[in-house]
Amino acid sequence: MPIRNISLLPNLPFNVLPIQDITDTLATRLPDPETPRTPDKITHIAVHHSAVEGGTIAGYADYHVNSLKWSHIGYHTVIKGNQIFQTNDLLTFSYHTSSNNSYTVSVSVSGDLSKRALTTDERNCLYATILTLMNIFKIPAENVLGHNEYPSNNTACPCIDMNQLRSDIKNIQMKMQQQDSWESKLTKISQMVNQFNYFNSLVKGGAADGNAVWAVSQQMQLYDVMKDKGYV
Helix, strand or coil: CCCCCCCCCCCCCCCCCCCEECHHHCCCCCCCCCCCCCHHHCCEEEEEECCCCCCCHHHHHHHHHHHCCCCCCCCCEEEECCEEEECCCCCCCCCCCCCCCCCEEEEEECCCCCCCCCCHHHHHHHHHHHHHHHHHHCCCHHHEEEHHHCCCCCCCCCCCCHHHHHHHHHHHHHHHHHHHHHHHHHHHHHHHHHHHHHHHHHHCCCCCCHHHHHHHHHHHHHHHHHHHCCCC
């Protein structure tokens, strides 16, 4: 089953616009000679830059299809300014990292990063894309590599510090896990308070009816635990 119209990993610690899937608007050459992968075959992420400023995604697709004679744009996702675009079914076998395409899914930043640094918007979009792809395919941060880090690829692409990128990704993951843990604890506390309030509502009238007796017995068990801990 194709993996299209992907959604961002929730609870990211920065704001990013929803991913736009523009795959069907881009140039293609059919039939595709390559067989789609299965999700379990995808174990790595390849990071690229387009190496040109002012380029368009449609232009990249046109070059890949009509000049290089590929079946479709090489990238699976492309970042253009403050927007993430999905440009291929994630299971598509596409040409972006020579001799390493069977097990990789790709993200490219539109721009020449040999001449400038990533903007804040681009960095947020890049990290959001990587974290989303990592989540979809259960890929560890160690398997997020720049184009130039793959075997048999003599290139400067993506012209960014990949060690720093992987460190940043791990830090973001840790912060998200801590936040998830904190929110989970707050949810449990809220549930506990609601249960206390429910018990109290059953004994509010003071009469020893069946519901009140049951509620008191439940609360007394909790009382014993709190007494053991010195809270009462």
